[in-house]
Amino acid sequence: MANMANKAKANNSNSNSRYTISVLVANKPGVLARVASLFRRRNFNIESLTVGTTDRDDISRMTIVVNGDLRVVEQVMKQLNKLIDVIKVSDVTEKSVERELVLVKVKATSETRGEIVELANIFRGRVVDVSKDSVIIEITGDEDKIKAFINLMRQFGIRELARTGMVAMQRGEKVVSV
Amino acid sequence: MRAANAIVKAFEEEGVKHIFGIPGGAIIEVYDALYDSTITHILTRHEQAAVHAADGYARASGKVGVAFATSGPGATNTVTGIATAYMDSSPIVVMTGQVPRSLIGNDAFQEADITGITMPVTKHNYIVTDPTELLPTIKEAFYIAPTGRPGPVLIDLPKDITAAEIEYNYPSRVSLPGYKPKRKGHPKQIRRAAELIMEAERPVILAGGGIILSNASAELVKLAETIPAFVVTTLMGKGTFPENHPLCLGFVGMHGSKYANYALTECDLVIAIGTRFSDRTTGNVDSFAPYAKIIHIDIDPAEIGKNVRVDVPIVGDAKEVLKEILKLINYKKRKEWEEKVNNWRRKYPLRYQNDGKLKPQYVIEKIFEIEPESIVTTEVGQNQMWAAQYFKTKYPRQFISSGGLGTMGFGFPAAIGAQTAFPEKNVVDIAGDGSFLMNIQELATCVDFNIPVKIAIMNNQFLGMVRQWQELFYKERYSATCLRCKELRFDKIAEGFGGVGMVVERPTEVEETLREAFEIRDVPVVIDFRVERLENVFPMVPAGAGLNQIIDG
Ligand SMILES: Cc1ncc(C[n+]2csc(CCOP(=O)(O)OP(=O)(O)O)c2C)c(N)n1
Numbered sequence: 001m002a003n004m005a006n007k008a009k010a011n012n013s014n015s016n017s018r019y020t021i022s023v024l025v026a027n028k029p030g031v032l033a034r035v036a037s038l039f040r041r042r043n044f045n046i047e048s049l050t051v052g053t054t055d056r057d058d059i060s061r062m063t064i065v066v067n068g069d070l071r072v073v074e075q076v077m078k079q080l081n082k083l084i085d086v087i088k089v090s091d092v093t094e095k096s097v098e099r100e101l102v103l104v105k106v107k108a109t110s111e112t113r114g115e116i117v118e119l120a121n122i123f124r125g126r127v128v129d130v131s132k133d134s135v136i137i138e139i140t141g142d143e144d145k146i147k148a149f150i151n152l153m154r155q156f157g158i159r160e161l162a163r164t165g166m167v168a169m170q171r172g173e174k175v176v177s178v
Numbered sequence: 179m180r181a182a183n184a185i186v187k188a189f190e191e192e193g194v195k196h197i198f199g200i201p202g203g204a205i206i207e208v209y210d211a212l213y214d215s216t217i218t219h220i221l222t223r224h225e226q227a228a229v230h231a232a233d234g235y236a237r238a239s240g241k242v243g244v245a246f247a248t249s250g251p252g253a254t255n256t257v258t259g260i261a262t263a264y265m266d267s268s269p270i271v272v273m274t275g276q277v278p279r280s281l282i283g284n285d286a287f288q289e290a291d292i293t294g295i296t297m298p299v300t301k302h303n304y305i306v307t308d309p310t311e312l313l314p315t316i317k318e319a320f321y322i323a324p325t326g327r328p329g330p331v332l333i334d335l336p337k338d339i340t341a342a343e344i345e346y347n348y349p350s351r352v353s354l355p356g357y358k359p360k361r362k363g364h365p366k367q368i369r370r371a372a373e374l375i376m377e378a379e380r381p382v383i384l385a386g387g388g389i390i391l392s393n394a395s396a397e398l399v400k401l402a403e404t405i406p407a408f409v410v411t412t413l414m415g416k417g418t419f420p421e422n423h424p425l426c427l428g429f430v431g432m433h434g435s436k437y438a439n440y441a442l443t444e445c446d447l448v449i450a451i452g453t454r455f456s457d458r459t460t461g462n463v464d465s466f467a468p469y470a471k472i473i474h475i476d477i478d479p480a481e482i483g484k485n486v487r488v489d490v491p492i493v494g495d496a497k498e499v500l501k502e503i504l505k506l507i508n509y510k511k512r513k514e515w516e517e518k519v520n521n522w523r524r525k526y527p528l529r530y531q532n533d534g535k536l537k538p539q540y541v542i543e544k545i546f547e548i549e550p551e552s553i554v555t556t557e558v559g560q561n562q563m564w565a566a567q568y569f570k571t572k573y574p575r576q577f578i579s580s581g582g583l584g585t586m587g588f589g590f591p592a593a594i595g596a597q598t599a600f601p602e603k604n605v606v607d608i609a610g611d612g613s614f615l616m617n618i619q620e621l622a623t624c625v626d627f628n629i630p631v632k633i634a635i636m637n638n639q640f641l642g643m644v645r646q647w648q649e650l651f652y653k654e655r656y657s658a659t660c661l662r663c664k665e666l667r668f669d670k671i672a673e674g675f676g677g678v679g680m681v682v683e684r685p686t687e688v689e690e691t692l693r694e695a696f697e698i699r700d701v702p703v704v705i706d707f708r709v710e711r712l713e714n715v716f717p718m719v720p721a722g723a724g725l726n727q728i729i730d731g
Pocket residue numbers: 557558559560561562584585586587609610611612613614636638640641642643644
């Protein structure tokens with residue numbers, strides 16, 4: 001919360017910014033539905049949401065990226081905290097590593113294939129499938145990197161795009177755990 | 179032990195004395211087990227009413243109310259009741275039957291995804307998918323419903339689970355790592371609050387329903403007298419502070435008194451306790467208490483800063499927090515403010531024209547005069563607002579009304595719940611004709627169980643509150659609000675059910691009829707007050723306007 005307050009002061013609290021929230025939840029059926037229902041009912045917008053288990057079988061981690069002003073995001077966090085199955089909610093927007101994995105299927109001809117692969121290499125992407133008229137590239141990175149890469153691929157023609165959504169973890173000593 | 183019997187035993191262990199509900203195929207095992215129980219089951223005639231009754235029971239007694247329903251339509255009928263309890267933070271446990279696990283998801287006969295449907299209107303809900311989870315789930319439900327910010331919890335029970343054999347080992351504690359309500363306020367914020375209180379020249383306490391839930395009325399009175407501060411209440415806060423107390427300005431907001439709304443607008447400090455600053459209370463938030471600092475005490479952190487800006491947030495239980503604040507403050511005379519408010523009070527009293535016609539306000543004044551200790555429930559609309567204005571509540575849990583959801587049809591079954599909790603008291607539902615019709619079938623329940631609830635209908639033959647809006651804001655175009663029906667005889671309907679019916683047409687008949695009604699202790703009494711049809715509720719702050727932009731009659 002302290003993070004967010006500072007950020008808001010810097011940004012002006014009414015403007016929209018992007019926040020990354022890490023949520024530890026009980027690994028029970030229906031938890032995802034509860035979180036989704038809450039976002040819809042409270043009229044919050046999710047930019048991305050990922051779920052996966054943690055090192056404990058009974059606890060999952062959701063990473064939620066939301067866009068909003070400080071008040072909205074504070075409400076998101078407080079409302080999430082009220083769900084009985086939610087164990088911990090942390091704002092990890094600042095000082096964290098954020099990563100997303102993306103698969104892009106790009107149109108490729110014999111003329112363009114070389115250039116595409118070269119660009120993928122520059123972005124430390126990997127070619128994971130090649131066919132007669134397309135290639136699939138796997139790329140991981142933060143939001144800016146992914147955006148930049150996808151924009152570059154547009155000129156060749158994107159045939160399909162699949163994104164995992166963002167996961168995040170704070171740098172250094174800090175941990176979000178129970 | 180059969181799971182159904184284990185359920186009933188667990189409910190007994192939780193101290194449940196009454197359950198409201200209607201059986202059906204999916205919950206028949208549990209009803210079979212109830213047959214041998216010490217718990218009294220009150221068979222309502224509609225599941226919505228069962229939940230409202232459980233809710234009324236909870237609001238009147240402070241104990242968890244319980245309702246049962248079968249799967250499918252039984253379960254979906256509970257939804258309005260659950261949403262009503264949710265909006266007003268009322269602790270109830272609702273148990274619904276469900277089709278056997280093997281059929282879930284198949285659109286089986288009477289299958290409805292009630293946990294999905296009620297997710298946004300319950301504090302928490304469960305579907306039991308393994309017999310071993312059954313008892314821990316019941317334990318959790320009875321723990322979650324009344325603690326923290328109270329609310330409804332639903333348990334959905336597949337039929338095959340209720341028939342399973344399980345070992346009866348009812349847990350003595352719950353393990354809920356994600357649920358730790360905070361009771362103690364932050365000492366630093368409490369000190370800040372005390373400082374602001376001592377500095378304030380024009381303090382006002384805004385008392386909400388959270389004070390009732392926290393049983394903090396005694397502390398509230400002490401706080402108001404120590405400062406001293408005038409007290410305005412929300413609709414849900416009625417009863418937190420005795421309305422005959424010289425510091426009480428009564429209920430505030432859209433239909434609050436002028437002096438209460440002026441005081442809240444002109445004050446320099448709002449001490450808001452257990453309230454969520456609903457739009458009906460604040461009016462336009464941009465012009466809410468423009469000169470005031472705001473202290474907000476609430477057990478739910480999400481309420482703080484949700485609707486209005488707050489200077490000192492205190493998350494905690496009202497009782498605990500007030501006790502701490504009381505240690506840090508002392509009396510300071512604020513003569514000018516006191517005189518100013520008392521002047522408003524003299525100049526702008528609540529009033530209505532007493533012109534020989536039968537006025538609903540007069541009827542309500544008489545009910546209060548004759549039986550001031552009565553528990554009053556209300557329906558929704560004009561009747562509710564008149565009740566809030568003219569029934570001068572004396573103690574907490576005396577005034578029971580659907581504030582958040584505004585559910586027509588709530589008052590009568592809620593009165594059944596309240597009467598069940600307090601058989602010796604007088605319980606009066608102050609009703610509108612439209613609202614009463616929405617759960618009128620419960621007259622049968624009252625006759626069946628000798629529940630002597632009084633239903634005082636302010637019969638204007640209109641959906642009155644909507645008609646009032648149409649008169650004031652829609653050029654008197656009374657679209658679909660006239661309820662006049664050739665000859666609708668509520669007294670005859672009451673008699674048809676086996677209750678007592680009375681009709682009152684003149685002010686002179688009011689007192690005698692009420693006295694006669696209050697004598698009846700074994701069956702429900704419906705009193706059809708044929709009131710002035712076009713009477714309006716004033717004062718009124720139009721929706722979206724500031725609290726000092728008041729329309730008078
Ligand atoms: C279930 C439900 N449906 C509709 C409304 C909208 N509504 C609010 S007040 C009102 C009129 C209530 O009429 P009545 O019960 O006769 O009371 P009056 O206002 O005349 O006292 C209506 C229809 C509501 N609050 N609840």
